[in-house]
Amino acid sequence: MIDTHAHLDMLKTEEDLVESVKALDYIITIGCDKEEIPKAIDIANKFDNVYASIGYHPYDVNDIQLSDLEHLKELHNRNDKVIAIGETGLDYYRDYTPVDRQKEFFKEQIKIAKELNVPLIVHSREANEDTMDILEEFAPFPASGIIHCFGGDRKMMERAVDLGFYISFAGNVTYPKADNLREVLKHVPLDRLLLETDSPFLSPQKKRGKPNKPSNIFYTLEFVADYLGLDKDFVERKTDENAINLFKLKTFNYT
Numbered sequence: 001m002i003d004t005h006a007h008l009d010m011l012k013t014e015e016d017l018v019e020s021v022k023a024l025d026y027i028i029t030i031g032c033d034k035e036e037i038p039k040a041i042d043i044a045n046k047f048d049n050v051y052a053s054i055g056y057h058p059y060d061v062n063d064i065q066l067s068d069l070e071h072l073k074e075l076h077n078r079n080d081k082v083i084a085i086g087e088t089g090l091d092y093y094r095d096y097t098p099v100d101r102q103k104e105f106f107k108e109q110i111k112i113a114k115e116l117n118v119p120l121i122v123h124s125r126e127a128n129e130d131t132m133d134i135l136e137e138f139a140p141f142p143a144s145g146i147i148h149c150f151g152g153d154r155k156m157m158e159r160a161v162d163l164g165f166y167i168s169f170a171g172n173v174t175y176p177k178a179d180n181l182r183e184v185l186k187h188v189p190l191d192r193l194l195l196e197t198d199s200p201f202l203s204p205q206k207k208r209g210k211p212n213k214p215s216n217i218f219y220t221l222e223f224v225a226d227y228l229g230l231d232k233d234f235v236e237r238k239t240d241e242n243a244i245n246l247f248k249l250k251t252f253n254y255t
Helices: 014-023 036-046 058-063 066-078 099-116 128-137 154-162 179-185 214-228 232-247
Strands: 002-006 026-031 050-054 082-091 120-125 145-147 166-169 193-195
Touching: 002 193, 002 214, 002 232, 014 214, 026 036, 026 082, 026 232, 036 050, 036 066, 050 066, 058 082, 058 099, 066 082, 066 099, 082 099, 082 128, 082 145, 099 120, 099 128, 120 128, 128 154, 145 154, 154 166, 154 179, 166 179, 179 214, 193 214, 193 232, 214 232
Parallel strands: 002 026, 026 050, 050 082, 082 120, 120 145, 145 166, 166 193
Antiparallel strands: none
């Protein structure tokens, strides 16, 4: 099983980290601010089955300059374990960062991902229309990307899929009041579906109230398979296959 989005440096304990690395075939750890980026790279270099994506979250672009984005390219070129750019995007939920600045830094990171020919990890919260307008402005995306922790509507999903993006669901799809997400889930093409934990956030319902960890992805997997009326092993293989294709990971044998 592959967790396509986790913040491993933020896990509660070292035991949670080691347990999760052992339980999963691959984990993509995310570095999305000045402190987290080097930590993500260090963790990826420590474990064979962990890779890193680096970028700047929209809440954190007040603290950087455009020169910091250039450094992302250097880090990618120096580290084989850095395989994507992001998470980057737009977040209008809280008034932390001016919208114009969010858009500027989102666009610059899109350019970097396209220049490096690596996937783009997109964060979008209450900014669906602007997010998709910007992505469509920069299409095509030969290396594809992910709308992570998907929280949009069916129209947004379809626009993203039309651009070749993958749609990733986290533990919040299991919440009793998340009917809107489940309505989208049932329409996502299976060859565009991914799963993630966004650890240590968004624990699935069966672990809600506790810090999340990548090994909890199996609860989300089981829920999604049941909801879609599909075999759990099939959904695991399909979402893993999608992640392997996207990130160009080495295939593995199921046991």
